[in-house]
Amino acid sequence: MEQNLRDASKKRPYDSIKPAKKFTNYIEYDFSKIKDSKGGFMPDDDTTQLSNGMTLEEWKQKQQRIVIEPQRAINPDDNPKCFECQSFDLDFEFFKVFGCTVCRACKTKFPEKYSLLTKTECREDYLLTDPELRDKELMPHLERPNPHKTTYNNMMLYLRYQVEEFAFKKWGGEEGLDKEFERRVALRKEKKDRKFADKLKQMRKRTRTETWNKRLDRAEHRHNWGPEARLPNKSIAIRKCTECAMEIEEIIF
Numbered sequence: 571m572e573q574n575l576r577d578a579s580k581k582r583p584y585d586s587i588k589p590a591k592k593f594t595n596y597i598e599y600d601f602s603k604i605k606d607s608k609g610g611f612m613p614d615d616d617t618t619q620l621s622n623g624m625t626l627e628e629w630k631q632k633q634q635r636i637v638i639e640p641q642r643a644i645n646p647d648d649n650p651k652c653f654e655c656q657s658f659d660l661d662f663e664f665f666k667v668f669g670c671t672v673c674r675a676c677k678t679k680f681p682e683k684y685s686l687l688t689k690t691e692c693r694e695d696y697l698l699t700d701p702e703l704r705d706k707e708l709m710p711h712l713e714r715p716n717p718h719k720t721t722y723n724n725m726m727l728y729l730r731y732q733v734e735e736f737a738f739k740k741w742g743g744e745e746g747l748d749k750e751f752e753r754r755v756a757l758r759k760e761k762k763d764r765k766f767a768d769k770l771k772q773m774r775k776r777t778r779t780e781t782w783n784k785r786l787d788r789a790e791h792r793h794n795w796g797p798e799a800r801l802p803n804k805s806i807a808i809r810k811c812t813e814c815a816m817e818i819e820e821i822i823f
């Protein structure tokens with residue numbers, strides 16, 4: 571029997587080909603509902619959303635997960651140490667995601683280095699592009715459920731000193747970044763000014779036409795009919811007022 575089923579020369583009709591019984595009863599997993607804890611514990615549900623009065627900064631600070639410590643080396647000196655204070659009490663999620671060796675205490679002590687930035691902040695303050703920020707190799711980042719709405723895209727969080735390092739390299743130091751920032755602000759203002767000037771011009775033009783029309787209305791002038799223009803083969807002529815451009819038809823007898 572097994573032999574016959576695999577034999578293509580038998581040419582069974584397609585509707586007799588059925589999936590093996592053991593596969594028809596599989597469990598359907600909804601992968602969108604399974605949380606990937608990436609080796610850490612999930613935060614309480616109420617820390618994934620912005621609760622009453624919580625600022626984005628406060629939310630960012632709560633996005634701390636306890637990541638299980640990797641196995642210790644036999645020789646304690648071989649374990650990674652905090653870059654700031656040499657302690658072994660590393661933040662393992664930072665180590666895993668950012669390759670950054672810092673302890674919890676130093677992380678909060680030096681927010682100018684170790685605070686987290688959102689994608690929008692990276693884009694607007696450091697002028698990084700979406701493709702750069704999506705690239706995990708180039709710009710490592712944590713992902714967290716969006717605190718504003720669960721149906722939104724995941725929030726991507728970046729380590730501040732890494733973002734600065736990258737942006738300074740990209741723009742030629744802090745001064746380069748500042749210059750580019752100012753250039754863009756000026757460009758935006760110029761564009762806005764130009765748009766405003768255009769609008770003003772349009773408005774003036776419209777006002778001029780309106781006043782002109784109004785003046786004609788008020789004047790109630792006697793039309794000053796120009797020469798007649800006869801239509802070919804017709805006993806009708808058209809005359810145009812030389813002042814207001816009104817046209818009349820005249821029947822020629």
Ligand SMILES: [Zn+2]
Nearest residue numbers: 652655673676
């Ligand atoms: Zn430290």
Ligand SMILES: [Zn+2]
Nearest residue numbers: 793794811814
């Ligand atoms: Zn007229």
